[in-house]
Amino acid sequence: MADRSLVLDFDSATISLGELLDRQVEALRAAHRGGRAAAAAVLRATGTRGSDEEMLGAPLTLEAARVAIARDHGYADWLEARADADLVVDTRFEAAADAIQWGELTALRDLLDADPRLISMRSPFPHRAMLLHHVAANGIEVERQLQSPPNATEVTRLLLERGAEPDAPCDTYGGGINMTTLCLLVSSCWPAAAGVQAPLVQVLCRGGAKADGPADDSAPLWTALTWGYTGAAEELVRCGARVDNLVCHAALGDLAAVRSYFGADGTLAPAFAGKPLPLGGRGACLRPEYLVEYALILAAEHDRGEVVSFLLGKDPDLRVAEPFFGATARGAAAYFGHAGVAAMIEQRL
16 A cells, blocks of 8 residues: 555644645655655656655755645646745645545545535646546646555445536546546546456446546547557447447447458448547547557457457558557567457568
């Protein structure tokens, strides 16, 4: 379990953002002196290079710690962070955000009982996340992305019961309508590693989150599939997300559906050939001439052996890379550890 060396204790209901930043700088320097893993994680995520041992063994100057804390909160540098120094921070919100990460259900319930307004508050920091967004452990402060608790579904149910808006966006990664808890969740490694990602998809959708995203553009499903989170994608489909194109059917392993996109002559049916395929919420389209190749890449990424075998029979160009991370079919299979699928593709090269 991640350490709590960067979690602050508060003795007042509010604090200035400037004072909070100063306290976090000192906490980071103390954690660094103590060789704590959380310090290394913050430094790595905010631009310091090297192994944990190298980062923790080198001196951490006050200036470097300030830059790290500023970037940790989404500021470009310390000067930009200090421009917000006079903002008032509600320490109960900060405590609630920490309770979410650590799965402290009783503490979270007590905080919400004492001040129901917390449920609709936003962080004063640039990501502007609400409490529900913190469940995703994605796009917020690094020290709040070090784990997902095993009782994350109970935490999420509590937040939804108290009135959290399921599809509220925040300003992580530049903001936009799809920066919802659900989209952040299905691209987050921490809930996946904890085995709670797919269950959280179900809780959020049952709590009112739209399985096809607030813009009805299939953003959650595309996100889960392109980031390689098979269980989350399958749960989205069970929750009602539509599957209406060759690439998604291939990624989900539906061989019968994949076959239906091809005509009797074995080529992609005219109704599907030559049509750009929009990427949910990404403002771009997959190139129509490479739909078979993209379908193969996503099928390989999700270990869909039967679909891969079928699509290999369509003479795909195995040099084609998908536009998200630049992976070929062989590269995707190898990266995700699907040795059998990788071997099938190797035989065709």
